Amino acid sequence: MSLSTALADLSAGQGALFRTLVTLGLLVGGHILVKIFAVIVRKTWMQRGEDLTKKAIQKRYDAVKNITYILDAVVIAAALLYLNTGLTTTLTEKLTSGLPDILSVLLIGILGILLVNFVTKFASGFLNRLGTRNYLREIGLSQNATRLLSLIVKGFLYLVVFQVVLEQLGIGNTFLDKAITASAYAAVFLVAGLAFWGFKDLARNMAAGLYLKNSRLVRPGEKVYLEEESGEIRDVDLFSTEVETDGGYRLLTQNSKIMDADLKFKDTQSDIETLEDVKRHFTAQDPSYCGPASAEMALSIFGYRYGQETIGEMCDTEVGVGTMPDDLIESIETLTDGEVKAAYVEYDKITDLADEFKIWFNDGALIIPNFAKPVLFPQADTAHYSLCVGVEGEDLLIVDPSTSTVSGGVYYADSSEMLEAMGEFEGRSRGYLVLAPEDTTAYWRINKGLIYADKSFYDEISKNMELQLRRILRQGRILKNVLPEDLQSYLDKWKKEEKVGRVWKPESKRKEGEEDGTTDSGE
Incomplete structure:
Protein backbone atom coordinates (compact mmCIF):
# COMPACT_ATOMS: atom_id res chain seq x y z
CA MET A 1 0.00 0.00 0.00
CA SER A 2 1.40 3.38 -1.01
CA LEU A 3 1.87 6.34 1.32
CA SER A 4 -0.84 8.35 -0.43
CA THR A 5 -3.37 5.55 0.01
CA ALA A 6 -2.57 5.27 3.71
CA LEU A 7 -2.96 9.00 4.18
CA ALA A 8 -6.30 8.94 2.36
CA ASP A 9 -7.57 6.09 4.58
CA LEU A 10 -6.42 7.93 7.69
CA SER A 11 -8.04 11.13 6.52
CA ALA A 12 -11.28 9.31 5.79
CA GLY A 13 -11.32 7.67 9.23
CA GLN A 14 -10.53 10.95 10.95
CA GLY A 15 -13.32 12.68 8.95
CA ALA A 16 -15.97 10.17 10.03
CA LEU A 17 -14.73 10.28 13.62
CA PHE A 18 -14.68 14.06 13.59
CA ARG A 19 -18.22 14.18 12.23
CA THR A 20 -19.42 11.80 14.95
CA LEU A 21 -17.72 13.81 17.69
CA VAL A 22 -19.20 17.06 16.40
CA THR A 23 -22.65 15.47 16.30
CA LEU A 24 -22.30 14.29 19.90
CA GLY A 25 -21.10 17.76 20.85
CA LEU A 26 -24.17 19.30 19.23
CA LEU A 27 -26.45 16.91 21.11
CA VAL A 28 -24.81 17.40 24.52
CA GLY A 29 -24.39 21.16 24.17
CA GLY A 30 -27.88 21.66 22.78
CA HIS A 31 -29.46 19.57 25.54
CA ILE A 32 -27.57 21.53 28.20
CA LEU A 33 -28.75 24.82 26.69
CA VAL A 34 -32.34 23.56 26.64
CA LYS A 35 -32.10 22.58 30.32
CA ILE A 36 -30.65 25.99 31.21
CA PHE A 37 -33.47 27.67 29.29
CA ALA A 38 -36.07 25.54 31.12
CA VAL A 39 -34.58 26.44 34.52
CA ILE A 40 -34.56 30.16 33.71
CA VAL A 41 -38.17 30.07 32.49
CA ARG A 42 -39.32 28.22 35.61
CA LYS A 43 -37.58 30.73 37.85
CA THR A 44 -38.89 33.84 36.07
CA TRP A 45 -42.33 32.78 34.80
CA MET A 46 -43.65 30.00 37.01
CA GLN A 47 -42.82 31.78 40.27
CA ARG A 48 -44.19 35.15 39.11
CA GLY A 49 -47.49 36.13 40.69
CA GLU A 50 -48.46 35.39 44.28
CA ASP A 51 -52.10 34.61 43.43
CA LEU A 52 -51.35 31.67 41.14
CA THR A 53 -53.43 28.62 41.92
CA LYS A 54 -52.04 25.10 41.96
CA LYS A 55 -53.88 24.41 38.70
CA ALA A 56 -52.35 27.49 37.03
CA ILE A 57 -48.86 26.50 38.17
CA GLN A 58 -49.39 22.98 36.79
CA LYS A 59 -50.49 24.45 33.43
CA ARG A 60 -47.32 26.57 33.27
CA TYR A 61 -45.20 23.58 34.22
CA ASP A 62 -46.77 21.52 31.41
CA ALA A 63 -46.22 24.36 28.95
CA VAL A 64 -42.51 24.60 29.85
CA LYS A 65 -42.20 20.84 29.57
CA ASN A 66 -43.76 20.87 26.09
CA ILE A 67 -41.39 23.65 25.00
CA THR A 68 -38.36 21.65 26.19
CA TYR A 69 -39.62 18.65 24.19
CA ILE A 70 -39.81 20.83 21.10
CA LEU A 71 -36.35 22.34 21.64
CA ASP A 72 -34.80 18.90 22.24
CA ALA A 73 -36.42 17.74 19.01
CA VAL A 74 -34.92 20.75 17.19
CA VAL A 75 -31.44 19.94 18.57
CA ILE A 76 -31.75 16.32 17.46
CA ALA A 77 -33.00 17.38 14.03
CA ALA A 78 -30.02 19.77 13.69
CA ALA A 79 -27.62 16.99 14.63
CA LEU A 80 -29.21 14.68 12.07
CA LEU A 81 -28.96 17.40 9.44
CA TYR A 82 -25.24 17.88 10.15
CA LEU A 83 -24.64 14.17 10.23
CA ASN A 84 -26.24 13.44 6.86
CA THR A 85 -25.52 16.48 4.70
CA GLY A 86 -21.93 15.62 3.76
CA LEU A 87 -20.23 18.53 5.49
CA THR A 88 -17.13 16.38 5.88
CA THR A 89 -15.31 15.16 2.83
CA THR A 90 -15.11 11.38 2.95
CA LEU A 91 -17.22 8.35 3.77
CA THR A 92 -14.72 5.67 2.94
CA GLU A 93 -13.41 4.42 6.23
CA LYS A 94 -14.88 0.97 6.78
CA LEU A 95 -14.21 0.77 10.49
CA THR A 96 -16.22 3.92 11.33
CA SER A 97 -18.64 4.06 8.41
CA GLY A 98 -21.36 2.25 10.34
CA LEU A 99 -21.17 4.55 13.37
CA PRO A 100 -23.17 7.46 11.84
CA ASP A 101 -25.93 5.06 10.77
CA ILE A 102 -26.20 3.67 14.27
CA LEU A 103 -26.24 7.17 15.71
CA SER A 104 -28.94 8.17 13.20
CA VAL A 105 -31.09 5.26 14.29
CA LEU A 106 -30.68 6.23 17.95
CA LEU A 107 -31.55 9.84 17.22
CA ILE A 108 -34.62 8.84 15.17
CA GLY A 109 -35.77 6.63 18.04
CA ILE A 110 -35.32 9.43 20.60
CA LEU A 111 -37.01 11.93 18.31
CA GLY A 112 -39.93 9.53 17.82
CA ILE A 113 -40.34 9.07 21.58
CA LEU A 114 -40.30 12.85 22.10
CA LEU A 115 -42.90 13.31 19.37
CA VAL A 116 -45.13 10.58 20.83
CA ASN A 117 -45.01 12.22 24.27
CA PHE A 118 -45.67 15.65 22.85
CA VAL A 119 -48.56 14.53 20.63
CA THR A 120 -50.26 12.48 23.35
CA LYS A 121 -49.91 15.29 25.89
CA PHE A 122 -51.28 17.84 23.44
CA ALA A 123 -54.20 15.56 22.48
CA SER A 124 -54.97 14.85 26.14
CA GLY A 125 -55.02 18.57 26.97
CA PHE A 126 -57.22 19.31 23.97
CA LEU A 127 -59.74 16.60 24.91
CA ASN A 128 -59.78 17.83 28.51
CA ARG A 129 -60.63 21.35 27.34
CA LEU A 130 -63.54 19.87 25.40
CA GLY A 131 -64.81 18.28 28.61
CA THR A 132 -64.22 14.71 27.42
CA ARG A 133 -62.75 13.56 30.74
CA ASN A 134 -65.82 14.76 32.66
CA TYR A 135 -68.09 13.10 30.15
CA LEU A 136 -66.21 9.79 30.43
CA ARG A 137 -66.72 9.94 34.17
CA GLU A 138 -70.42 10.59 33.67
CA ILE A 139 -70.86 7.50 31.48
CA GLY A 140 -69.16 5.31 34.08
CA LEU A 141 -65.52 5.00 32.94
CA SER A 142 -63.19 5.25 35.93
CA GLN A 143 -59.95 7.21 35.96
CA ASN A 144 -57.95 3.97 35.74
CA ALA A 145 -59.93 2.89 32.67
CA THR A 146 -59.25 6.16 30.85
CA ARG A 147 -55.58 5.95 31.87
CA LEU A 148 -55.39 2.43 30.48
CA LEU A 149 -56.91 3.59 27.20
CA SER A 150 -54.33 6.38 27.03
CA LEU A 151 -51.48 3.93 27.66
CA ILE A 152 -52.75 1.62 24.90
CA VAL A 153 -52.74 4.51 22.42
CA LYS A 154 -49.26 5.57 23.51
CA GLY A 155 -48.01 1.97 23.29
CA PHE A 156 -49.27 1.69 19.73
CA LEU A 157 -47.42 4.87 18.76
CA TYR A 158 -44.24 3.51 20.35
CA LEU A 159 -44.63 0.38 18.21
CA VAL A 160 -44.84 2.57 15.12
CA VAL A 161 -41.60 4.34 16.15
CA PHE A 162 -39.92 0.99 16.79
CA GLN A 163 -40.93 -0.23 13.35
CA VAL A 164 -39.48 2.92 11.74
CA VAL A 165 -36.20 2.30 13.60
CA LEU A 166 -36.08 -1.28 12.33
CA GLU A 167 -36.65 -0.07 8.78
CA GLN A 168 -33.76 2.35 9.23
CA LEU A 169 -31.52 -0.55 10.30
CA GLY A 170 -32.51 -2.49 7.20
CA ILE A 171 -34.19 -5.38 9.02
CA GLY A 172 -37.79 -4.42 8.30
CA ASN A 173 -38.64 -7.53 6.28
CA THR A 174 -38.11 -9.92 9.15
CA PHE A 175 -40.30 -12.03 11.38
CA LEU A 176 -40.01 -9.35 14.06
CA ASP A 177 -41.26 -6.75 11.61
CA LYS A 178 -44.26 -8.92 10.80
CA ALA A 179 -44.91 -9.55 14.46
CA ILE A 180 -44.85 -5.83 15.19
CA THR A 181 -47.17 -5.17 12.25
CA ALA A 182 -49.59 -7.83 13.51
CA SER A 183 -49.50 -6.39 17.04
CA ALA A 184 -50.07 -2.92 15.61
CA TYR A 185 -53.19 -4.13 13.81
CA ALA A 186 -54.34 -5.85 16.99
CA ALA A 187 -53.77 -2.63 18.93
CA VAL A 188 -55.76 -0.70 16.33
CA PHE A 189 -58.68 -3.11 16.59
CA LEU A 190 -58.48 -3.06 20.37
CA VAL A 191 -58.43 0.73 20.52
CA ALA A 192 -61.26 0.91 17.98
CA GLY A 193 -63.33 -1.55 20.01
CA LEU A 194 -62.71 0.29 23.27
CA ALA A 195 -63.37 3.64 21.59
CA PHE A 196 -66.63 2.38 20.12
CA TRP A 197 -67.77 0.99 23.46
CA GLY A 198 -66.59 3.95 25.52
CA PHE A 199 -67.64 6.70 23.13
CA LYS A 200 -70.89 5.30 21.75
CA ASP A 201 -72.89 7.43 24.18
CA LEU A 202 -70.67 10.41 23.38
CA ALA A 203 -71.32 10.00 19.64
CA ARG A 204 -75.05 9.61 20.28
CA ASN A 205 -75.01 12.69 22.48
CA MET A 206 -73.13 14.69 19.85
CA ALA A 207 -75.59 13.64 17.12
CA ALA A 208 -78.46 14.71 19.37
CA GLY A 209 -76.70 18.04 19.98
CA LEU A 210 -76.32 18.70 16.24
CA TYR A 211 -80.03 18.00 15.74
CA LEU A 212 -81.15 20.17 18.65
CA LYS A 213 -78.86 23.06 17.65
CA ASN A 214 -80.58 23.15 14.25
CA SER A 215 -84.09 22.48 15.56
CA ARG A 216 -86.70 25.23 15.43
CA LEU A 217 -88.16 24.17 18.78
CA VAL A 218 -85.28 23.82 21.22
CA ARG A 219 -84.04 27.41 21.22
CA PRO A 220 -82.95 29.90 23.89
CA GLY A 221 -85.94 31.60 25.52
CA GLU A 222 -88.45 28.83 24.80
CA LYS A 223 -90.61 27.55 27.65
CA VAL A 224 -90.16 23.79 27.98
CA TYR A 225 -91.57 21.08 30.24
CA LEU A 226 -89.04 18.28 30.78
CA GLU A 227 -90.29 15.31 32.79
CA GLU A 228 -90.91 16.75 36.27
CA GLU A 229 -89.13 20.05 35.61
CA SER A 230 -90.24 23.12 33.73
CA GLY A 231 -88.26 26.19 32.81
CA GLU A 232 -86.71 28.31 30.11
CA ILE A 233 -84.02 27.08 27.73
CA ARG A 234 -80.86 29.12 28.25
CA ASP A 235 -78.37 27.48 25.90
CA VAL A 236 -77.99 24.46 23.60
CA ASP A 237 -74.43 23.18 23.40
CA LEU A 238 -72.97 20.33 21.37
CA PHE A 239 -73.15 17.91 24.33
CA SER A 240 -75.69 19.39 26.74
CA THR A 241 -78.70 21.67 27.09
CA GLU A 242 -79.00 24.22 29.89
CA VAL A 243 -82.46 24.94 31.31
CA GLU A 244 -83.24 27.58 33.95
CA THR A 245 -86.00 25.95 36.02
CA ASP A 246 -88.97 27.77 37.48
CA GLY A 247 -87.54 26.96 40.91
CA GLY A 248 -84.47 29.10 40.22
CA TYR A 249 -82.04 26.27 39.47
CA ARG A 250 -79.82 25.71 36.42
CA LEU A 251 -80.49 22.25 34.97
CA LEU A 252 -77.70 20.89 32.75
CA THR A 253 -78.80 17.71 30.99
CA GLN A 254 -77.30 15.59 28.24
CA ASN A 255 -78.72 16.14 24.77
CA SER A 256 -79.42 12.42 24.41
CA LYS A 257 -81.72 12.65 27.45
CA ILE A 258 -83.47 15.63 25.85
CA MET A 259 -84.06 13.53 22.74
CA ASP A 260 -85.41 10.61 24.79
CA ALA A 261 -87.68 12.76 26.95
CA ASP A 262 -91.22 13.84 26.11
CA LEU A 263 -90.95 17.61 25.72
CA LYS A 264 -93.87 20.03 25.86
CA PHE A 265 -93.58 23.50 24.33
CA LYS A 266 -95.81 26.49 24.89
CA ASP A 267 -97.63 27.45 21.68
CA THR A 268 -98.22 31.19 21.64
CA GLN A 269 -100.15 31.58 18.35
CA SER A 270 -102.42 28.53 18.30
CA ASP A 271 -105.51 30.70 17.77
CA ILE A 272 -104.45 31.77 14.26
CA GLU A 273 -105.07 28.87 11.90
CA THR A 274 -107.47 30.12 9.22
CA VAL A 503 -107.74 39.05 0.78
CA TRP A 504 -110.64 40.42 2.83
CA LYS A 505 -112.12 43.83 3.44
CA PRO A 506 -114.50 44.77 6.29
CA GLU A 507 -117.61 46.80 5.81
CA SER A 508 -116.91 50.51 6.01
CA LYS A 509 -117.95 52.16 9.26
CA ARG A 510 -116.98 55.70 8.28
CA LYS A 511 -119.17 58.44 9.54
CA GLU A 512 -120.91 60.46 6.91
CA GLY A 513 -118.82 63.35 5.65
CA GLU A 514 -115.41 61.93 6.66
CA GLU A 515 -112.67 61.96 4.01
CA ASP A 516 -110.87 58.78 3.06
CA GLY A 517 -107.75 58.43 5.14
CA THR A 518 -108.70 60.91 7.89
CA THR A 519 -109.56 58.09 10.28
CA ASP A 520 -106.21 56.42 9.68
CA SER A 521 -104.00 59.11 11.15
CA GLY A 522 -101.19 57.67 13.20
CA GLU A 523 -97.60 58.30 14.17
Missing part, protein backbone atom coordinates in the same frame (compact mmCIF):
# COMPACT_ATOMS: atom_id res chain seq x y z
CA LEU A 275 -108.64 33.36 7.67
CA GLU A 276 -111.71 33.14 9.88
CA ASP A 277 -109.43 33.27 12.93
CA VAL A 278 -107.75 36.39 11.55
CA LYS A 279 -111.15 38.00 10.98
CA ARG A 280 -112.24 37.03 14.49
CA HIS A 281 -109.33 39.00 15.98
CA PHE A 282 -109.87 41.95 13.64
CA THR A 283 -110.46 45.27 15.41
CA ALA A 284 -111.86 48.29 13.57
CA GLN A 285 -109.94 51.33 14.70
CA ASP A 286 -111.34 54.50 16.16
CA PRO A 287 -110.14 57.76 14.56
CA SER A 288 -106.33 58.04 14.88
CA TYR A 289 -106.27 54.81 16.93
CA CYS A 290 -104.55 52.59 14.34
CA GLY A 291 -101.66 51.98 16.77
CA PRO A 292 -103.78 50.98 19.79
CA ALA A 293 -106.10 48.94 17.52
CA SER A 294 -103.15 47.02 16.05
CA ALA A 295 -101.81 46.41 19.56
CA GLU A 296 -105.26 45.19 20.67
CA MET A 297 -105.30 42.62 17.84
CA ALA A 298 -101.78 41.38 18.67
CA LEU A 299 -102.52 41.09 22.38
CA SER A 300 -105.80 39.32 21.60
CA ILE A 301 -103.90 36.67 19.63
CA PHE A 302 -101.55 36.28 22.61
CA GLY A 303 -104.56 35.78 24.91
CA TYR A 304 -104.87 39.26 26.48
CA ARG A 305 -108.06 41.31 26.41
CA TYR A 306 -107.30 45.01 26.38
CA GLY A 307 -109.36 47.32 24.19
CA GLN A 308 -107.90 50.03 22.00
CA GLU A 309 -109.50 52.65 24.24
CA THR A 310 -107.53 51.42 27.26
CA ILE A 311 -104.31 51.22 25.28
CA GLY A 312 -104.93 54.60 23.64
CA GLU A 313 -105.53 56.30 26.99
CA MET A 314 -102.25 54.99 28.34
CA CYS A 315 -100.49 56.20 25.17
CA ASP A 316 -102.17 59.64 25.30
CA THR A 317 -103.32 59.10 21.71
CA GLU A 318 -104.90 62.24 20.21
CA VAL A 319 -107.21 62.41 17.22
CA GLY A 320 -105.30 63.82 14.26
CA VAL A 321 -101.95 63.26 15.98
CA GLY A 322 -101.75 59.51 16.54
CA THR A 323 -99.45 57.43 18.77
CA MET A 324 -95.71 57.44 19.24
CA PRO A 325 -93.96 54.03 19.16
CA ASP A 326 -92.29 54.45 22.58
CA ASP A 327 -95.65 55.22 24.19
CA LEU A 328 -97.18 52.15 22.55
CA ILE A 329 -94.34 49.95 23.81
CA GLU A 330 -94.63 51.28 27.35
CA SER A 331 -98.40 50.75 27.47
CA ILE A 332 -98.15 47.16 26.16
CA GLU A 333 -95.50 46.15 28.70
CA THR A 334 -97.33 47.90 31.55
CA LEU A 335 -100.71 46.33 30.79
CA THR A 336 -99.24 42.82 30.57
CA ASP A 337 -96.94 43.26 33.61
CA GLY A 338 -93.96 42.61 31.36
CA GLU A 339 -95.33 39.27 30.11
CA VAL A 340 -95.24 40.75 26.60
CA LYS A 341 -92.06 42.55 25.58
CA ALA A 342 -91.94 45.08 22.75
CA ALA A 343 -89.13 46.75 20.80
CA TYR A 344 -88.93 49.21 17.93
CA VAL A 345 -86.64 48.74 14.91
CA GLU A 346 -85.99 51.96 13.04
CA TYR A 347 -85.92 52.18 9.25
CA ASP A 348 -82.15 52.72 9.07
CA LYS A 349 -81.53 49.57 11.19
CA ILE A 350 -83.44 47.25 8.84
CA THR A 351 -81.29 44.86 6.79
CA ASP A 352 -83.80 42.67 4.92
CA LEU A 353 -87.43 43.29 5.87
CA ALA A 354 -88.93 39.98 4.71
CA ASP A 355 -86.16 37.87 6.26
CA GLU A 356 -86.32 39.78 9.54
CA PHE A 357 -90.09 39.35 9.74
CA LYS A 358 -89.75 35.60 9.05
CA ILE A 359 -87.21 35.22 11.83
CA TRP A 360 -89.35 37.15 14.32
CA PHE A 361 -92.45 35.10 13.45
CA ASN A 362 -90.46 31.89 13.68
CA ASP A 363 -89.31 32.98 17.15
CA GLY A 364 -92.90 33.53 18.34
CA ALA A 365 -93.44 37.27 17.80
CA LEU A 366 -95.99 39.44 16.00
CA ILE A 367 -95.11 42.68 14.21
CA ILE A 368 -96.75 46.08 13.89
CA PRO A 369 -95.32 47.99 10.89
CA ASN A 370 -95.34 51.79 11.12
CA PHE A 371 -95.41 53.14 7.58
CA ALA A 372 -96.48 55.93 5.25
CA LYS A 373 -99.80 54.87 3.79
CA PRO A 374 -99.60 56.80 0.47
CA VAL A 375 -96.83 54.46 -0.78
CA LEU A 376 -99.28 51.53 -0.73
CA PHE A 377 -102.51 53.49 -1.19
CA PRO A 378 -102.03 56.63 -3.32
CA GLN A 379 -105.39 58.07 -2.19
CA ALA A 380 -104.28 58.13 1.47
CA ASP A 381 -102.22 60.90 3.03
CA THR A 382 -101.26 59.76 6.56
CA ALA A 383 -98.86 57.51 8.44
CA HIS A 384 -100.36 54.31 9.72
CA TYR A 385 -99.98 51.26 11.96
CA SER A 386 -101.16 47.77 11.00
CA LEU A 387 -100.61 44.24 12.26
CA CYS A 388 -98.47 41.77 10.28
CA VAL A 389 -99.23 38.10 11.04
CA GLY A 390 -97.12 36.21 8.47
CA VAL A 391 -94.84 36.22 5.45
CA GLU A 392 -95.29 34.33 2.19
CA GLY A 393 -92.22 34.62 0.01
CA GLU A 394 -91.57 38.35 -0.20
CA ASP A 395 -95.17 39.31 0.62
CA LEU A 396 -96.31 40.39 4.08
CA LEU A 397 -99.78 39.37 5.30
CA ILE A 398 -101.22 42.55 6.82
CA VAL A 399 -104.27 42.95 9.05
CA ASP A 400 -105.17 46.63 8.66
CA PRO A 401 -107.53 48.07 11.34
CA SER A 402 -108.68 50.86 9.02
CA THR A 403 -112.38 50.98 8.07
CA SER A 404 -112.11 53.53 5.28
CA THR A 405 -112.80 52.72 1.64
CA VAL A 406 -109.09 53.23 0.90
CA SER A 407 -107.71 50.34 2.93
CA GLY A 408 -108.57 48.04 5.81
CA GLY A 409 -109.02 44.31 6.25
CA VAL A 410 -106.50 41.64 5.24
CA TYR A 411 -104.13 42.02 2.30
CA TYR A 412 -100.71 41.12 1.00
CA ALA A 413 -98.12 43.92 0.76
CA ASP A 414 -94.81 43.55 -1.05
CA SER A 415 -91.96 43.78 1.47
CA SER A 416 -89.88 46.11 -0.72
CA GLU A 417 -92.82 48.52 -1.03
CA MET A 418 -93.45 48.28 2.71
CA LEU A 419 -89.78 49.10 3.33
CA GLU A 420 -90.12 52.10 1.03
CA ALA A 421 -93.20 53.13 3.01
CA MET A 422 -91.12 53.05 6.20
CA GLY A 423 -88.74 55.61 4.72
CA GLU A 424 -88.90 59.32 5.37
CA PHE A 425 -92.42 60.76 5.44
CA GLU A 426 -93.49 64.10 6.90
CA GLY A 427 -89.98 64.79 8.11
CA ARG A 428 -89.04 61.47 9.71
CA SER A 429 -88.61 57.79 8.94
CA ARG A 430 -90.48 54.94 10.58
CA GLY A 431 -89.94 51.23 11.20
CA TYR A 432 -91.73 48.38 12.94
CA LEU A 433 -92.66 47.21 16.45
CA VAL A 434 -92.01 43.66 17.61
CA LEU A 435 -94.33 42.14 20.23
CA ALA A 436 -93.18 38.92 21.92
CA PRO A 437 -94.93 36.95 24.67
CA GLU A 438 -93.01 35.44 27.57
CA ASP A 439 -91.29 32.06 27.13
CA THR A 440 -90.46 32.59 23.45
CA THR A 441 -87.13 33.11 21.74
CA ALA A 442 -88.36 36.50 20.51
CA TYR A 443 -88.99 37.59 24.13
CA TRP A 444 -85.48 36.42 25.03
CA ARG A 445 -84.01 38.35 22.09
CA ILE A 446 -85.72 41.58 23.10
CA ASN A 447 -84.69 41.07 26.71
CA LYS A 448 -81.06 40.61 25.60
CA GLY A 449 -81.20 43.51 23.15
CA LEU A 450 -80.67 41.31 20.05
CA ILE A 451 -83.23 43.09 17.91
CA TYR A 452 -81.09 43.93 14.86
CA ALA A 453 -80.00 41.51 12.15
CA ASP A 454 -76.66 43.24 11.50
CA LYS A 455 -74.10 43.07 14.32
CA SER A 456 -72.61 46.41 13.22
CA PHE A 457 -75.70 48.15 14.63
CA TYR A 458 -74.73 47.17 18.18
CA ASP A 459 -72.50 49.43 20.23
CA GLU A 460 -71.15 46.39 22.04
CA ILE A 461 -71.96 42.70 21.69
CA SER A 462 -70.31 39.77 23.47
CA LYS A 463 -68.96 36.78 21.57
CA ASN A 464 -71.65 34.56 23.08
CA MET A 465 -74.45 36.92 22.05
CA GLU A 466 -72.93 37.24 18.57
CA LEU A 467 -72.89 33.45 18.28
CA GLN A 468 -76.54 33.24 19.39
CA LEU A 469 -77.48 35.92 16.84
CA ARG A 470 -75.74 33.98 14.06
CA ARG A 471 -77.65 30.83 14.99
CA ILE A 472 -80.97 32.67 14.95
CA LEU A 473 -80.26 34.29 11.58
CA ARG A 474 -78.98 31.01 10.10
CA GLN A 475 -82.24 29.28 11.02
CA GLY A 476 -84.27 32.17 9.59
CA ARG A 477 -82.55 32.17 6.20
CA ILE A 478 -83.90 28.74 5.32
CA LEU A 479 -87.52 29.85 5.82
CA LYS A 480 -89.54 30.58 2.68
CA ASN A 481 -92.91 31.15 4.29
CA VAL A 482 -93.98 31.79 7.87
CA LEU A 483 -97.72 31.25 8.06
CA PRO A 484 -99.86 28.78 10.00
CA GLU A 485 -100.15 25.67 7.82
CA ASP A 486 -103.94 25.76 7.42
CA LEU A 487 -103.92 29.49 6.72
CA GLN A 488 -101.15 29.12 4.16
CA SER A 489 -103.01 26.39 2.28
CA TYR A 490 -106.24 28.41 2.40
CA LEU A 491 -104.95 31.76 1.14
CA ASP A 492 -104.38 32.45 -2.58
CA LYS A 493 -102.75 35.50 -4.08
CA TRP A 494 -105.27 37.91 -5.49
CA LYS A 495 -104.50 40.32 -8.37
CA LYS A 496 -102.90 43.35 -6.85
CA GLU A 497 -104.76 46.64 -6.84
CA GLU A 498 -103.24 49.79 -5.42
CA LYS A 499 -99.98 47.85 -4.85
CA VAL A 500 -101.64 45.34 -2.47
CA GLY A 501 -103.29 41.94 -2.93
CA ARG A 502 -106.54 42.16 -1.02
